[in-house]
Amino acid sequence: MINALIRFSVENRLIVLLLVAIMSAGGAYSLINLPIDAVPDVTNVQVQVLTAAPSLAPLEMERQVTFPVEVAMSGLPDIEEIRSVSKFGLSAVTVVFDESVDTYFARQLVLERLAQAREQIPESIGSPEMGPISTGLGEIYQYELKSPDGSYDAKALRTVQDWNVRRQLLGVPGATEINSFGGYEKQYQVRLDPAKLQSFGLTMRDVFEAVSRNNANVGGAYIQKGAEQYLLRGLGLVENPEDIGNIVVKTGPEGVPVYVKNVGEIVEGSTVRQGAVTADGKGEIVAGIVLMLKGANSRTVVEAVKERVEQVKKSLPAGVELSPFYDRTALIDRAIATVEKNLVEGAILVIVVLMLLLGNWRGALLVATIIPLSMLFAAILMRAFNVSGNLMSLGALDFGLIVDGAVVMVENTIRRRAEAQHEAETLGHHENPQRTILESCIEVARPVVFAVAIIAIVYLPILSLRGIEGKMFVPMALTVVFALLGSLLLSLTYVPAMMTLVLRGKVSEKESFLIRWAKRAYIPAFDFVGRYRAQALALAVGLVAISGAIFPYLGSEFIPRLDEGDLAVQVQRLPSVSLEESVRNTTEVEKVLMEFPEVKTVISKTGRAEVATDPMSVDFSDLYVALKPHDEWTTTEDKTELVEKMSEALERRVPGAIVSFSQPIELRVAELISGVRSDVAIKLYGDDLKVLKEKADEIVRSVQAVQGAEDVKAEATSGLPQLQIKPDRAAIARYGLNVEDVNDMVESVVAGKEAGQVYEGEQRFNLVVRLDEASGQNVDAIRNLLLTAPNGSRVPLAQVADIQLVEDAAQITREDTRRRIGVELNVRGRDIGSFVEEAQAKIAREVQLPPGYYLKWGGTFENLQRASQRLLIVVPIALFLIFVLLYTTFNSIKQALLIYTGIPFAIVGGIVALALRGMPFSISAGVGFIALFGVAVLNGVVMVSFINHLREEGKTVLDAVREGAETRLRPVLMTALVASLGFIPMALATSAGAEVQRPLATVVIGGLITSTLLTLLILPTLYGWVEKDREGEFTEDEI
Template sequence: MMQALVRFSIRFSGVIIGLASLIIVYGLFSLTRSNLDVFPEFAPTQIIIQTESPGLSAELVESLVTQPIETSAAGTVGIKSMRSQSIPGLSIVTIIFNESTDIYRNRQVIAERLSTLGNKLPQGITPNITPLTSSASTVLGFGLTSKTRSLTELRTMVDWTIVPHLLAIPGVADVNVFGGKVKQLQVQVDPEKMIRYGISLLQVEDAVRKATGVRGGGYIENKNQRIVINTEGQSTTPEKLALVTLLHKNGQTIRLGDIGKVAYGAAPSISAAAINEESGVYLSVQGQLGANTHGVTLAVERALKELEPNLTAEHIKLHQGLFRPANFIEVAISGVRADILIGSVLVITILFLFLFNVRTAFISATAIPLSLLTAIVVMSYFNIGLNIMVLGGLAIALGEVVDDAIIDTENIFRRLRENRLLAQPLPTYQVVFNASMEVRTSVVYATFIVALVFLPLLTLGGVAGKLFAPLGLAYIAAIMASLFVALTLTPALCYIMLGNAKLDDTDPPLIQFFKRIYVKVLMKVDAHYKVVIATSFILIAIGLGTLPLFKSQFIPALHEGHYIMHMTAVPGTSEQESLRIGKKVSETIRKIDGVKSVTQWVGRAPNAADTFGTHYSEFEIEIGAISGEEQRRILADIREELSGEDVDRDGDGVAETGFVGVNFAINTFLTERIEETISGYAASTVINIYGQNLDALDSDANNIARILNDIKGAADVTVQSPPGTPQLVVRLRPEKMAQLGLYPTDVLDNIRAAYEGVPVTQVYEGNRVIGVSVLLDLEARDDVQEAGSLPLFNAEGKLFRLRDVADIVQENGRSKILHAGAKRIQTVTANVSGRDIDSFTSELKTRLNSELTLSPGTYLEFTGAAEANAKSREKLILQSAIAGVSVLLMLYIAFGRLRNLLLTFANLPFALIGGVIAVMLTGGWISLGSLVGFVTLFGITLRNSIMMASHFQHLVDEENCVWCLETCIRGASERLPSILMTALVTALGLLPLAVGSGEPGREIEGPMATIIVGGLVTSTILNLLILPTIMLHFGKFERSVKFEPHAG
């Protein structure tokens, strides 16, 4: 088949060149239409069920809402795990499914199960499935402030103008809104007037409901018309509602305005926001699953630009760019693109210097754009957009894609030159065909072996698999495309461009120079081969011995130009207090050189999947597209300022008090999203404690946190569900209520109306809907001591106080109750700073085993990036070993001799030495990306070894050479140009990526490139010096063992 394909390509070379041109055009077209993102989609197949439960404590939310939902969903086919969080007023249940399941079918099944809950949930509580969002979720964060408009007016503008406009944009899943005040039409009842007129809150509710209700009037139909009855008269303003009659008593009409204040007010707040210390509204736009993050960002920005004139006219300031993930996408993509372009220029330069012929350099170089664009077409077919992992795979393949063409072109060029010297030269067509087929089988074997080496990346699984599979797929697609180019376009171009061209009789000058030196060095190595081989094995042993000394991490720190900081105060901290502390924090951070803006949001957004109370704040710290070194400096400065120690913030020599009693955790956005995907928390180390007794869980969690804080490198240690949130507990006395003629639900309804506010109905202002609520006036509502004085009326209209039928005490309750697998858990999280995560986790486990005594009925589980790193590393090594066995089988088919096969593998450990040195020179950190770099390096090294060994076999089989020193030197010298070119073009192609390691967008591929470049140095030395020597003295090449170069 290969013979036929090569023969066709030479005979119909014009057709092949035309098809190649079409592929390039279509590839460029696909390139312009590809989705742009930083990472591939890495989130699991999951469903989040969000259930608002107004007025319920965390304990009641757990028992009345969360547990029924968990029970309902538990039997669904395909569920991998389930976790939940119950906080006052909210339940969040997260269900993770097996990757093989269909997310849309899963959502349908869960929705059907939720619909069967019916009366199992408290009245008025309905679970909702949150919209499908992308892995990164947020596509843009922006804010609104105003010097003249109130927070209520700002929120009204957001809810009824901006959010609907943004939701209409394709790719926008949701808009989370923080801060502002939601406008309500409120009846704020004065308790004293309730008593004076003998009117209960429930009577007020009934009157408001009747006054604001909307009813259809039907129609009147006569002989030729149907006339719709449109009813008006609804009380839609405070003035109208205040005139509504409550009752007539003793000849007096009592109206709603007589028992309190009827006015526009703010609904109970669950969030607040401040932009650069100025109160406002912060909006976080969420992208749909599979949407083009960069494209959606640009669309949202265009929409905001359309709205900006209206906002300006309303004296509202629009703060754009508070959080823009697209900045990192643009920097990362453009950076890696530039590295590929620079690498391509370096590759072409090397090709010309070595081949010293414009035509041969051009033929070899055409493989670069054609192979890379073909790979992009393949990625587009699989609906994989352009991201730094895909571009990284293409960058790593840069040297490899030109390798096949180099081998083919160099061999054809050499054979054409030799043919010109013959007395009876063969036809050009025959020479090109024979020369191409001479190296074809070995090239095919080498290419498929490299692809086999990369297969483990495609089956890695989990977050690591989703991140690195596109890199592996891009690499395999590129080298397979380069193989096809070498089979078709390269012979066609050689036939057209070299067939009648003037060819030099000698090697190019640079190759002549290298060959003269190479032959001398190879002779000296052979003369002392025992010493050389022994030295090589010693170096290999040293390299292997240093591996355990390296520091491990899941992925390197990302430099996104933006940091997310969490601030957690004591549970029960009010919204205003969190804003007050946050203002000081924001002022402190904004003084740091390089910080552009700081945005704080407190609490949670309505209908979002977050479970944060008012004691929790998140800060969006924007620093922009600056160097990795500058970003690390800013992060260190922020950590120092917020360390809790006394710091001279003003530079006046006087140390200000640190932020004592407040916990901070800071990280980059994508790092947090990856960590949250792995464990559910934005932390690298996560410890779950399972048990039923909450007090026991708290005790164990606090002990673990104490041990963590005592371990070097521990940072941001947090107990995720801290106890101690203040509660006012109202315990009804049934016997007293029965005696006074009160029902428990009546009492509870009165309490809820008084303090939560009952959303009775809605009124309409044009297309805007405004809730109508009944509650106590602010003065009575905010006085804890007056809670017992809440008026209650029985059916006879007799007055009682809440204290008459209930015991009222202040206690500490739960701020959050966590479940995993429908079991109660307590979770402790921590980040690791200044040391590798593996050694940290090992020390932590040792300390816990020796110092921690768990409460009866509790047990531990470790999750987080540390565990994911270990599992991914083990799986990658295991699958690489399986791939290695497959490579051995393929090599055995190629060589037919076990001895030559094993000698070919001798190059791999030597390649390790260069990779190890590269790791040592760059700080000694090993990440999952670094392991992928070693896998890539082994594939490239093995390929070069195969090409050397196969050429030795060719000389014996096809040119009747006897295997000896002369044949070895000849074969090695003939392979010298292609091996040197392959090594140099691969190394120089990756050099820009390696040099930029640690810069934005290169954090993962940079270490990979560094390892490959370092390993190529030592593996090339071995390929050129050690491998021929080993093959000469220990290999066996005989004509009895046929290596079939022309087999198709």
């Protein structure tokens, strides 16, 4: 079949070229429309269930909301994890599904169970709703609204954001939610005076029911008049504060009405805030966050948002301005620029090497055309399989591997044509170029297919990865396999067809000066190793042993940290802090950071937004620190050093705040995937919140002493001050009151009860009934609130309830239906693997856990463990498959094992290269080792198959080994050079995203150096040793 395909291509080259042109057009279209992002979206398949109950404490949220939701979700199929957090006014339950589950199907499953959960949740508390269909990479665009002339205050700006800007941006394709943050959400309030209520003999419930009854429109169908019909409408909605004030609550004995305005005032207030946004140390702003739909093209969505923003600006009221402060395309452009630079430089190096080694510029240019054509072919399959173009999927392409098949084809054809021309001149007849090209291509077709098969098998372990590592590296493996498949098809069709055009004239096989120089150095070295064979083999085994001894000292980490260019700073305070104090404290932090000349702007989010996808409380702030371009830095040139200087300045000038540093995307993705915001999380599980807190503090003290531990802190689970009002059932019974009367009073002090809405055109605002400001100013005022008994007497709240100021839970975190507390920390200055190993031993010695309590380690360390365990299983399986392939090809266990010696020698170079560059072992480096195995085996196959071929022609083992080693020097060097040079730009890159690519490239380059030396020096020597007594026994077909 392969031979027939090559023959068809040579005989029908115009058809082949036409098909290649069509493929190129399709590839160009796919490339233009390929989803582009900086990094792969590694967020797991999850659905958030959010329930807002603005007045409930964390314990009530857990008991009445979180627990029923968790129970309802527990029986769903394919669930991996359920975790939740209950805070003041919010319950957030995250249901994580297996990766095989479609996101929309998962949401459908959750939606069905929500109906069951709602039946268990009191109607007055709130209704659980699903969060937006977004991911850790969803926050793609953020902006602020401001009023430079001061004509709009924070409440007016928030109204413009909610009812003008947000509604227009929601229409952008790919935008799933526009989250408003900061400012004051407008609300109409009826603020009742308790004294006036009592003077009129009214209760708060009377006013609430009166307002509710007097704020509605109704329809009465229609009446018919002659040939026409008239709709009936009853218009009873209130339209302004005057309408509300004129609602009659009751009529007195003499027929005198008591209006709402007689017992309180009607004002334009604001809802109870749970968050605020500040900027650059200058105070509060109103912000908007654009969340992208999961799976959408971030570059396309951002561009569409920008276009819509320009339209929105035209519709803004005079005195209001909109300006962006975060735009994902900046990071995307930087990352893609890194990929483009590395790919272009790698392609140029490969082309130059091909020209130098092939000795034929036409053949070299033909091979070079495989690079863009393979990319276009890969783009078609990437779009078909929904693989986005990003730092990982495109950044790991090695053009040296991609052109390897074409190099074999062209190199063999040049050699065969030169021999055929020489023979024709000697015998005096004409050579048939087309026939020679056809025969030369068929001769090496099987080795070319075999090479691709080996590389594809080598990438099988990567395709088996799951979780965050799978989402990062599987797209890379798929892209490489797609490009290799394209290269194979092109090598079997396009290359033979083109060679009949570009190599049909006189062809001479010239040795380039590089090959001549290499031979002059190689042959004496080969002879030296042959003379001292035992010593050379002992040295080789010693190098393997030394590298094995070095490996444990490399350390380990999951994936090198991608430099996003900006910083994310987290500030944590005491749980008892108020929102106003948090805002003041955050403003001070901003001022300190703005003093660094490297900082462009600082935007802080304290607490949570209206759509609480990030459920922070008011004691917690996230700061987005946008940095200037690196060439404008003056304090330091190193980002780690800059972070240390910032940390020192904040510790000195803003005492009392616990500060930690991360990066925007990294922080959000880590939280969504594992529920923590740090490199390493120590999760302690148990039932008693007090015991959990005590043991977490012990762990903090223990782990702080471990070298490399930074930003160590335990989750703030306690210390939230509460004024608890517990009805005295005996007392309320004496006065003829109910618990509901007391609870109504408690609920109405600040938050109020919603009695309807006020419509202003298309805008609508809640209308609540609450007590006036004086009633809830302090504890004494609340103690003295008066309840009206059925007999008309007035009873102070303190007489019918026990009122105490206590500290209770600030938040309750649960995983898999158990309470847990987390100790979070970042690791700087050492690898995560060795840090965790030391920390685990220290905690085991110093912290004793009660029965029923246990620890789990999470964060990136958990990802590293999971990926390592999977690779330990699938890598040996892939190596075994390669061995089977080698055995079926050579029909010899000895020769299969002989070729296999290339793998440990390749590992030697990879380990030494990591050690020399001071890089720990990571999954990126592991992927580099996997890719390296394929090239190492290929070089051995090239050498052994040619030596076998020479022996089949009748040469002795020693003669075959020597001639084979000398003849295959150029192909082996060419394969190694083009493969390694394609990675050199990646290994040396310092721009955005290079951190993830450098270990992979370093391993491949280092490993190729040692495996090539093995193939050229040790492998032939070993071959002569093991085959010296098996003269002439080969009967296999030519490889």
